[in-house]
Amino acid sequence: MQSDNRDRAALWDMVAAIRQIGEFTANLSGEEFLGNLLVQRAVEREFEILGEAAKRISENFRQANADIDWRNIVNLRNLIAHRYDRVQPDTLWNIITAVLPSLLIQLESRLPTLPLDEDLLE
Template identity: 50%
Template sequence: MQSNNRDIASVWDMTQAIQRIQSFTNCLTFDDYLNDIRTISAVERQFEVLGEASRRISNEFRQAHPAINWQRIIGLRNIVAHRYDEVRQDILWTIIHSELAPLRVQLEALLPPLPDES
């Protein structure tokens, strides 16, 4: 299956959102995270980006890569964006520390190699 530029751009956006979440939370404990509204806001925003980019990926591309739970990613974005009063930070924290790194690896494998700069 040939991927289109929009799919690749969306996968790139997803990897960047994950990288940002990881960098925002890298040196924090859960208590530090809970006491830092700026970090919470930044993390929630990047989860929105992650889900929105996932939503923009074509059905054909998603079907070609069923190991990624696209609907779950989109669903989490919908909760963060529309049911913000129901967001449980403990669940986001668990996702950050148990699911984002493997997802990032999966997504990066879908990106074409960067051109050689030699």
């Protein structure tokens, strides 16, 4: 049960990080992103959170959801945190535009539904 709760919390954190990246970059072109160091650093932080949350997912959940590329999510976090001098903003932009939309859908489909409070319906 504790593992289930930890997985749920980590999934919510992952979804929140992707949504935050979306907010940071919503009105930017690739060129604008590449020219905006402040946004790049904010996005890097959210990628770190995304990867750290992915590390918290239990091995059982990872195996049951093997279609999600857990390893590369964590690897990107490690690159940003430990090899920051090798981070390429254009690579981040490609991930933002080509990978995150489908990853968000995958993660959202695995989020637990919230219990319905009957009192709210009255």
